[in-house]
Amino acid sequence: MARIEDYAIVGDLQTAALISNEGSVDWLCLPRFDSPACFAALLDGPEAGRWLLAPAGGGTCTRRRYVEDTLVLETEWENTQGTVRVIDFMPPRGQAPDIVRIVEGVSGSVQMHGELTLRFDYGRVRPWVHQDGDQLLAVAGPDAVRLRTPAPTSGHEWSTVADFTVSAGDRVPFVLTWSASYERHPRPVDAEQALRDTFTYWKEWCGRGHDLSGRYRDAVRRSLLTLKALTYQPTGGIVAAATTSLPEQVGGPRNWDYRYCWLRDSTYTLQALIAGGYLDEAKAWREWLLRAVAGDPADLQIMYGVDGTRRLPESELDWLRGYQNSSPVRVGNAAADQLQLDVWGETLDGLALARESGLAATEDAWDLQVALMEHLETIWDQTDNGLWEVRGPRRHFTHSKVMAWVATDRMAKAVRRHPTLHGPADRWEALRDTIHADVLAHGFDQDRNTFVQSYGATALDASVLIIPRVGFLPGDDPRMLGTIDAIQRELTQGGLVLRYQNAESDDGLPGGEGLFLACSFWMVDALHLAGRQTDAIGLFERLLDLRNDVGLLSEEWDPAGKRQLGNTPQAFSHFALVTSGLQLHAGRGHGSHEPIRHPGVPTR
Known part of the structure; x- marks a missing residue:
């Protein structure tokens, strides 16, 4: 095969x-x-x-x-x-x-x-x-x-x-x-x-974007084309990958269906497309979002079908052997019912980026954002399943709290910057400060000088590498420098970054997984924002070498077998490539809420 x-x-x-x-x-x-x-x-x-x-x-x-x-x-x-x-x-x-x-x-x-x-x-x-x-x-x-x-x-x-x-x-x-x-x-x-x-x-589609140049032009352009290929044009939805059940370990059981629209993956894809100059996709996605999440904000799901379908029951196709005997083959995804607090932050961040990039605000879109924010105010301090969709006990994941901070930050700034947008900015700013202090008090290990996966834990998690990218702390903050060092020391394999420690105990499934490629791109961003440009470029170019002959990346990399793993082509890998490539090309850092500006190319 x-x-x-x-x-x-x-x-x-x-x-x-x-x-x-x-x-x-x-x-x-x-x-x-x-x-x-x-x-x-x-x-x-x-x-x-x-x-x-x-x-x-x-x-x-x-x-x-x-x-x-x-x-x-x-x-x-x-x-x-x-x-x-x-x-x-x-x-x-x-x-x-x-x-x-x-x-x-x-x-x-x-x-x-x-x-x-x-x-x-x-x-x-x-x-x-x-x-x-x-x-x-x-x-x-x-x-x-x-x-x-x-x-x-x-x-x-x-x-x-x-x-x-x-x-x-x-x-x-x-x-x-x-x-x-x-x-x-x-x-x-x-x-x-x-x-x-x-x-x-x-x-013609490529011609509507920014006139990209520089040493990473071809890689970024191919990833943008791949992300566009994962959009569902009739509705504006964006799928996480084109496949189901390609394994995270050959012969293993971590085989999931990625042919759905994760809000997280969609908003990150949206950020990459906007950075490339594609605002029409942002408008179509916003319209899909308004339809998909209409109703009670408490019912917000982490993923939907391409048409906004909410029920995505998971089942197994026992007549298929699976890719290289990696069973079971699954369709549907039970993670749709999980609570993942970071999704509020990513969704509101994506909408803020679209707004700051020139997509005109609408009354319906702002009403949705206010409703989401008001619900988040009541649940931000709860435990959740986290970014990695852990199928075990809920925890206070550090990344989830940071993204709750992102939500409050973007909403407060929207009210301050745009007279036509109304909301309790003072209250949201106060909550933003509360969450910030909470993360620093409980998500940071003072003795080891590193952010950890969840409150009170010692395990590391690559998701905290996004902290400077979203503006929670400066990239050269000593706490981030310590986190980078700790992850490089304890959470890497062959120079590439693992998602987190103890994967088997978290989901109860046997075996392991490959290296989640987006995590290494996040390390590129963290190194870049920390001022370690040479290290960032070296890692980025090594990641480019993992693409196949036509520029595609799946979800993970097997360093022992030197092969790709997981569903493909994976939006998470490609939007991370776009973001890292454009940041390195621009030669400076930015928060995800700020459009990437390219030399000589005005941001729309």
Whole structure:
């Protein structure tokens, strides 16, 4: 089975496909990110569904790349017969989702082999496949998929195969289209026109952002494109990753479904997109938020479905073996019911950043923020499950309290700075001071000169590295310098940062996990804000080396196996890359509530 870093992503801003460097689409949920997969080989094997399109001899590609600043993927193979290229993309959604694959002969004459194995409902349902005019039609229950191609096809052992030869200059298109089986089939798209439209869309989208430059331009731009690919255009929601159940340890049980909209991940993604100059995404996300959290502020959840769905029941798909036998495979996420106090801070911080970046305030948006703040005033001193969604006893997590401080700080400043925004600024400022003192009194270990994971504990936690980034303390404060030293001494492996200590005892699951990549980016930020620029740059560039050949990062890194782990592509990793890269490029620190300003580029 392919490694996690062997996959590239294409998407249409409503769902995404993962394509291996062997030319196989091994993951695709239709019609949206959180729908059941029709290709689930990623979590089992070919029999669970895939779409292979590669030279008949098979094997890993010679090279691949995204075409310029787009999500158009080119994969090339060179063999004794010649060179062939497969162009993969998903055009901007029209009537229905399409995935288009164009086989292009570059030199010589290469024998190609295609193998389409459709399995609806995460590999469980074999469809009925038959010829329907000039296309193949596969139907089962509510799902219908059509394949159009001039290449010869035939059925073989519940798959559709295509064997053909391409010579230099040949272009053989394959267009796969999903629709509801009970609706009229959508208009077919022309593969070549769809390619032009897709290329134009992504180039125009990139052109709307800041004109990025500098040594990290390509890495930042690719991460911004990846974050955009994780947005759900119809609603403005932003998913944490395109996959479910890719393991945090190969063979282990920490396999979670990330195809939902965490408020935390979404707001951090929002910050990265705004820093890149994409304010339209902030407006769309704010509208999604207003709909998703409408009602009693006490009912605020840490995550929602892409359409704002609140109930995300967790279940296991026992017919799938899991990625490299990492079971169980889970869909849904029980963490949706947890109390995580930091979410209030991240949400209000994200809205504050959007406002300070030029997104006009609305009465509804401000009323929501006031309601969230007023509820937080009544619960900030409670225990919670924390940033890492610990499935054990609740605690007073230091990071949660710091983010409660962020909420009060941003709301008080909003009232002071904007005459049209009304609220009890004096009361919020007093609460801000109370929380600040509380954190310093209970979340800081005086004897060891370091912030700790939770009140009264000794364990370290990488989440406290964000303290200077959100403005709670200056980056060169002696308490932060001590925290950096303690984490580097006690919470790193091979120079990269662990999330926290005692993971097994916290969630009751056996085994361990990889290194959560965002934590090392937070160390980059902390080092930068502490004035240790050389160390920050060295760590950042080492992290860049962990990306795969097309610039993608999953959730975690396995230092022993030297491979990526966890769901992919992971928004948490990519927005952390964007933030760190832009800070290093700008050459100065900033709080997350202040827009990053680039040399020569005005902030909108």
